[in-house]
Amino acid sequence: xxxxVPVKRVIDYNVKVRVKADGSGVDLAxxxxxxxxxxxxxxxxxxxxxxxxxxxxxxxxxIGVKQSQETLRTALAMGxxxxxxxxxxxxxxxxxxxxxxxxxxxxxxxxxxxxxVLCGKQAIDNDMNATGQMLAALxxxxxxxxxxxxxxxxxxxxxxxxxDGGLQTIEVSMPTVVTVxxxxxxxxxxxxxxIMKAKKKPxxxxxxxxxxxxxxxxxxxxxxxxxxARKAGIMVESVDELVSKLKEAGAV
Amino acid sequence: MAVLVVAEITDGALSxxxxxxxxxxxxxxxxxxVLCIGxxxxxxxxxxxxxxxVARVLxxxxxxxxxxxxxxxxxxxxxxxxxYAHIVAPATTDAxxxxxxxxxxxxxxxxxxxxxxxxxxxxxxxxxxxxAMQTVRSKDEKKVITFRTSTFEAAGTGDPVTxxxxxxxxxxxxxxxxxxxxxxxxxxxxTSAKIVVSGGRGVGSEENFAIIEALADKLGAAVGASxxxxxxxxxxxxxxxxQTGKVVAPDxxxxxxxxxxxxxxxxxxxxxIIVAINKDEEAPIFQVADYGLVADLFQAVPELTEKx
Numbered sequence: 001x002x003x004x005v006p007v008k009r010v011i012d013y014n015v016k017v018r019v020k021a022d023g024s025g026v027d028l029a030x031x032x033x034x035x036x037x038x039x040x041x042x043x044x045x046x047x048x049x050x051x052x053x054x055x056x057x058x059x060x061x062x063i064g065v066k067q068s069q070e071t072l073r074t075a076l077a078m079g080x081x082x083x084x085x086x087x088x089x090x091x092x093x094x095x096x097x098x099x100x101x102x103x104x105x106x107x108x109x110x111x112x113x114x115x116x117v118l119c120g121k122q123a124i125d126n127d128m129n130a131t132g133q134m135l136a137a138l139x140x141x142x143x144x145x146x147x148x149x150x151x152x153x154x155x156x157x158x159x160x161x162x163x164d165g166g167l168q169t170i171e172v173s174m175p176t177v178v179t180v181x182x183x184x185x186x187x188x189x190x191x192x193x194x195i196m197k198a199k200k201k202p203x204x205x206x207x208x209x210x211x212x213x214x215x216x217x218x219x220x221x222x223x224x225x226x227x228x229a230r231k232a233g234i235m236v237e238s239v240d241e242l243v244s245k246l247k248e249a250g251a252v
Numbered sequence: 253m254a255v256l257v258v259a260e261i262t263d264g265a266l267s268x269x270x271x272x273x274x275x276x277x278x279x280x281x282x283x284x285x286v287l288c289i290g291x292x293x294x295x296x297x298x299x300x301x302x303x304x305x306v307a308r309v310l311x312x313x314x315x316x317x318x319x320x321x322x323x324x325x326x327x328x329x330x331x332x333x334x335x336y337a338h339i340v341a342p343a344t345t346d347a348x349x350x351x352x353x354x355x356x357x358x359x360x361x362x363x364x365x366x367x368x369x370x371x372x373x374x375x376x377x378x379x380x381x382x383x384a385m386q387t388v389r390s391k392d393e394k395k396v397i398t399f400r401t402s403t404f405e406a407a408g409t410g411d412p413v414t415x416x417x418x419x420x421x422x423x424x425x426x427x428x429x430x431x432x433x434x435x436x437x438x439x440x441x442x443t444s445a446k447i448v449v450s451g452g453r454g455v456g457s458e459e460n461f462a463i464i465e466a467l468a469d470k471l472g473a474a475v476g477a478s479x480x481x482x483x484x485x486x487x488x489x490x491x492x493x494x495q496t497g498k499v500v501a502p503d504x505x506x507x508x509x510x511x512x513x514x515x516x517x518x519x520x521x522x523x524x525i526i527v528a529i530n531k532d533e534e535a536p537i538f539q540v541a542d543y544g545l546v547a548d549l550f551q552a553v554p555e556l557t558e559k560x
Contacts, residue, residue: 016514017380026384038496098352099361124495126379130352130362133322137356142426143322145349148489158430163345164443164498165262166435166490170321172427182479182496183489218361219388222374227385230521233542239555242527242545249542251504251525252471252560 001115002057003046005080006105007039009064009071010125023223028092035071038120040078040187042180045150046118047079047188054152055116057081061108063101065089069203076198077190083203084108088215095126100208100215102134107211109139114175116157121146121179132179142172148183253337254283254307258329258351259300260344261320264292266299269444270342272406275303277399279407280369281338283307287418289325291318301412308413314420319432320346324423326353331421333358333394337372343398343499351396360392365499367403381495381518401443402501402522435488442474442491447504448520450476450493451486454509454530454549458486463550464508467557476500476520478510494519508549512537529553 011017012032020027035043049055060075062068063086072083086104088096109117122129136143144150144159148167151158152174160169162181190198208215236242246252255278260267271286278284285308288297297311310332316324329350333339339354341347343365355362367385368376374389375397442448449471451464461481468475477487479494493500495518505523510516512528512535520526521540528541529552538544545552 011380013515017383019384026380097361099356099359102356122496124381127377127381127495128352128362128364129348130355130364133349133352134356134362136322137326137353140424142424143349143353144427145322146345161345162489164490165432166488167433168319168429169431169433170319170427170429176426183483218392219363219390222387222389224379225385225387227378227382227521230526230540230542233526233538233540233544235538235544235546237545239545239547239552239559242543242556243559245543246504246525246527249525 001055002059002112003049003055004109004112004114004117005042005046005058005060005075006117006119006131007043007060007062007071007075008036008123009033009062009068010036010123013037013124019224019226023225025093025221025224033067035074036120036123038122038180041182041184042118042120043075043078043080044185044187045180048185049152050079059084059112059114061086061105063088063096063104065092067092072203073198074190076201077195078188082201084206085203086206086208088208096215097217097219098128098130098134099218100213101131102138103213104208104211105135106138107213116175117177119177119179121181132177136177139177142176144170144172144176145179146181147178148181150178150184254285254335255281255338255340256332256336257284257286258339258341258347259286259288259296260342260346261288261290261293261296264290264295266296268299269406269441270344270401271300272303273401273404274340274342274399275305275407276404277366277369278338278340279305281372285310287312287329287332289317289320289328291315293317297415298412301415302409304408304410306413309415310418311415312418312420316420316423319429320350321427321429322349322353323426325350326357327423328421329354330357332418336394338395338397340397340399342401347398351398355396358394358396360394360396361390363388363390363395363397365400366397367400381514382521383514400499402499435490439468440472440474442476443498443500445474445500446502447471447473448476448500448502449473449506449508450478450510451481451508452478452510453480453484455481455486461486463553467506467553470557470560478516507537507541508553510537511535512540
C-alpha cells in the first residue's frame with residue numbers, strides 16, 4: 001500500500017506573529033518557517049507504518065510557494081520516499097485555501113492511488129481544520145479525524161479519535177483519510193546522513209494547472225487586525241492579597 | 253434566506269449551552285431552523301424548540317446517526333441544504349469533523365471558529381493561534397460556518413416551536429462506531445464553566461493535580477490543563493486548553509504552573525479575569541494575567557483553597 005502525506009510550510013510555531021500595520025496581513029517576510037507540527041506527526045506515522053511492513057511507499061506532497069521544497073526535503077530526510085511539489089503561489093503571503101488544496105490533493109490521489117492519506121488535523125497558520133475532511137468528501141472516502149491511535153487491519157482502519165468528552169474509537173473502510181492529533185506519536189529528528197541522502201530523493205515539481213484546479217480564493221480577506229490587547233495586570237505579594245483583590249473584583 | 257443550525261447532541265442529550273450560543277450567532281443571518289440529528293434526537297429536539305429565536309426544529313432520528321459519524325451526517329445535511337443560505341454549528345469536535353465535509357460536498361469553502369458576524373457574507377475569525385483577527389468576505393453562494401461559542405452569549409428560552417421530522421438520507425456505509433471512552437466528570441463542562449482552574453507542567457504529577465482539583469471544587473470550577481500537563485499524563489486530553497484543545501473564556505481563569513506558551517494563550521486569553529500562579533517571574537503568562545503571584549504553587553494553591 002502507498003501512503004500520501006500532505007505537508008505544509010508554515011510560520012514556525014515558536015514565532016510571535018506580527019500583524020502588518022496596514023491591515024493587509026501577517027508579516028511573513030524574513031520569518032522562520034517550518035513544517036506544520038501536525039504534519040510532522042503524520043509523516044512520522046507514515047514512516048512507522050512502512051517500518052512495520054504495512055506500507056510500501058510514502059509519498060509527501062506540498063502545495064504553495066517554491067520554498068516549500070525545503071519542507072518536502074525535511075519529510076524525505078525523516079524517511080519519506082518521494083515528493084511532489086505543487087507551486088501554486090509566488091508570494092508567501094498568498095495562502096491557498098483548504099478547498100483548493102483538497103481539489104489538488106484529489107487529483108494527486110486519483111493519479112497515485114494511495115490506500116491511505118495521512119494529514120495533520122490543522123495548520124497552525126490559518127487554523128482551519130478542514131483540508132482532510134474536504135479531501136475525504138471529494139473522494140467519497142471515509143474519514144477519521146483527530147486520530148490519537150491508528151491500527152490497520154486488512155481493508156479497515158481502527159482509529160481512536162480525540163473528541164470533546166474523551167476518546168472515541170471508530171472503524172473506517174480503506175482507502176481513507178486520517179487526520180492526526182498531537183498525541184499520535186513523537187516525530188523523529190532527521191539525522192545528518194539522512195538529510196544528505198534526502199537531497200538525492202526524487203522531487204517532482206508541478207503546478208495547479210497540471211491538475212486543472214483553479215486556486216482562486218473563495219474568501220476575500222478584507223483585513224487582518226491585531227487582537228485586542230489586554231490591559232496591564234498587577235503582581236500581588238501574597239495569597240491574602242490575591243484573595244482580597246479577587247473579592248474586590250467580584251470574581252469569587 | 254434561512255439559517256440551518258446543526259444542534260450539538262451527545263448520546264441523545266442536547267448541549268444547550270453550545271447550541272444556544274450558535275443560535276445567538278446565527279440570528280442576524282435569517283430565520284433560524286435547528287436540526288437535531290442522532291439515533292436518539294427526539295428529546296433534544298424538544299429542548300431545542302424552547303430556545304428563543306428559533307423558528308423551527310427539524311428532527312432526524314435514525315439509527316444511522318448514532319455517534320454522528322461524519323459520512324452519514326454530512327450526507328443528511330447536504331440533502332437538506334437547498335433552502336438555506338447559511339449552514340452553521342457551534343465549533344465542537346463534532347462540527348469540526350462534519351462541516352468541512354459538508355462544505356466540500358457543496359463545493360464551497362468553510363469558515364471555522366468564527367468569532368463575529370459583520371454581515372451575511374462577512375465574518376471575523378482568529379488565525380495564527382489567535383494572534384491575528386481576520387475579516388473575510390465569502391464569495392460562495394452558501395456559507396458553511398462553525399462559531400466559536402466562547403464569544404457569543406447563549407440565547408434564552410421561551411415557548412416551544414414546531415418540530416418536524418425529516419427523513420434519513422442515503423448513507424454511504426463507510427464507517428462504524430466501536431467504542432467511547434468518556435472521561436467521567438461531575439464538574440462543570442470546561443467550555444461553558446464560569447470559572448476554570450488549570451494546571452501545567454509545574455504541577456509535576458497526576459497525583460499532584462489533586463491540589464488543582466481541590467481549588468476547582470472549592471470554586472465550583474471546571475479543571476483545565478496545558479498541553480505539557482496532558483502530554484506528561486497528569487491530566488486527560490479533553491482537559492487541554494489551547495489552540496488545538498478547547499477555547500474557553502470564563503469570568504475567571506486561574507493558571508497554576510503554566511508558563512503561558514502562545515498555543516496555550518490561544519485558548520484562554522479572552523477570559524475576563526486571568527490569575528497566574530508561577531514561581532518563575534519571567535513566565536510569559538504574567539504578561540496576560542490581571543493578577544499575578546510569584547510563588548510555589550504547592551504552597552500557594554492549597555493556601556488559596558483554604559482562604560476562599
